[in-house]
Amino acid sequence: MKSSIRILTFLALIGAVSLLVPSAQASALPYLGEWSNGRGEALVITAKILQFGEDKPLPYRDITRATDGQPFQLQITAAGQVNGMGKFLQVSCAGEKMRIVSYASGADLMHDENVASDVTWFRDK
Numbered sequence: 001m002k003s004s005i006r007i008l009t010f011l012a013l014i015g016a017v018s019l020l021v022p023s024a025q026a027s028a029l030p031y032l033g034e035w036s037n038g039r040g041e042a043l044v045i046t047a048k049i050l051q052f053g054e055d056k057p058l059p060y061r062d063i064t065r066a067t068d069g070q071p072f073q074l075q076i077t078a079a080g081q082v083n084g085m086g087k088f089l090q091v092s093c094a095g096e097k098m099r100i101v102s103y104a105s106g107a108d109l110m111h112d113e114n115v116a117s118d119v120t121w122f123r124d125k
Helices: 002-027 106-111
Strands: 033-036 042-045 049-052 058-062 072-076 088-094 097-103 115-123
Touching: 088 106, 097 106
Parallel strands: none
Antiparallel strands: 033 042, 033 115, 042 049, 049 058, 058 072, 072 088, 088 097, 097 115
16 A cells, blocks of 8 residues: 555656656746847747737747757747748847847758848847
8 A cells, every 4th residue: 555655656746847847948948038139129038929029929839959959940830921020930049149040931941041030139138
């Protein structure tokens, strides 16, 4: 009986830890936070959305493959056109500075072709 309780306690602990790990990883992503680009434009990135200024928040997903932590690749998953920028982003962070290069397609992102925009952002908070 005691061994059954220990096993159940151990399994519950493993389950609890696995729930915590994704949020710990997400909080370690350097691109999360509030940013500005020096031209009065703001960008907020959370674990689930990107929001440019007062525009509608855009859902995205991180599609980064095996990496050493730089750069990151994000795909905006919102339907339709997105403010004249591409739906595939390459994000590079260096300290308080972040560069986002956007592409219309995943193929363009993979081949670094047909850049839709290239903006440098600076951390606000």
